[in-house]
Amino acid sequence: AQTVTQSQPEMSVQEAETVTLSCTYDTSESDYYLFWYKQPPSRQMILVIRQEAYKQQNATENRFSVNFQKAAKSFSLKISDSQLGDAAMYFCAYRSLREGSNYKLTFGKGTLLTVNP
Amino acid sequence: DADVTQTPRNRITKTGKRIMLECSQTKGHDRMYWYRQDPGLGLRLIYYSFDVKDINKGEISDGYSVSRQAQAKFSLSLESAIPNQTALYFCATSDFGYEQYFGPGTRLTVT
Numbered sequence: 001a002q003t004v005t006q007s008q009p010e011m012s013v014q015e016a017e018t019v020t021l022s023c024t025y026d027t028s029e030s031d032y033y034l035f036w037y038k039q040p041p042s043r044q045m046i047l048v049i050r051q052e053a054y055k056q057q058n059a060t061e062n063r064f065s066v067n068f069q070k071a072a073k074s075f076s077l078k079i080s081d082s083q084l085g086d087a088a089m090y091f092c093a094y095r096s097l098r099e100g101s102n103y104k105l106t107f108g109k110g111t112l113l114t115v116n117p
Numbered sequence: 118d119a120d121v122t123q124t125p126r127n128r129i130t131k132t133g134k135r136i137m138l139e140c141s142q143t144k145g146h147d148r149m150y151w152y153r154q155d156p157g158l159g160l161r162l163i164y165y166s167f168d169v170k171d172i173n174k175g176e177i178s179d180g181y182s183v184s185r186q187a188q189a190k191f192s193l194s195l196e197s198a199i200p201n202q203t204a205l206y207f208c209a210t211s212d213f214g215y216e217q218y219f220g221p222g223t224r225l226t227v228t
Binding site for chain 1: 167173209219
């Protein structure tokens with residue numbers, strides 16, 4: 001079974017600065033998806049960014065980018081020019097592409113990000 | 118209108134009561150999921166369904182049951198609620214693509 005580990009329960013960053021959230025995962029599969037979800041105080045789960053394992057290029061969405069290291073099974077999220085609205089719980093998630101898998105997401109325990117003005 | 122809706126948004130119930138959480142979606146997706154979120158544990162899968170006739174247990178299905186009434190509706194029931202089922206519950210949907218689309222969540226408190 002796959003596992004996802006977020007080793008930082010809490011992080012803080014100053015507004016306009018850059019912060020990196022860590023995620024590692026364990027899998028024996030070669031094809032999969034990785035995601036970062038954001039959960040603000042409204043508790044809605046919002047997809048921030050996704051990465052397909054077969055792609056070597058790191059995904060980028062505006063101020064959000066990832067550092068995907070497949071061999072190291074590492075998938076960190078970098079938030080540039082942090083804004084107050086980035087304050088939220090961030091979850092790393094894994095999805096298998098194995099035939100017969102249930103397409104479920106396996107989540108890490110989350111990292112609570114605080115943005116200081 | 119939201120694509121994935123959950124009712125109720127908040128619920129307080131007593132130990133031993135039966136309670137149903139409902140999920141509806143307008144995305145036309147076949148796949149639906151129920152997750153539970155506990156502080157410090159992330160989200161864990163309770164049940165999932167790939168179509169009306171296909172229901173499967175997730176990793177923490179004990180104490181829960183589900184019903185897929187239609188493609189668009191997937192309900193989660195607690196037959197006899199207990200305090201350790203106090204949590205935030207999410208419904209999600211997906212198609213063959215990458216993303217799962219989450220509802221707004223139901224906060225359930227069992228006293």
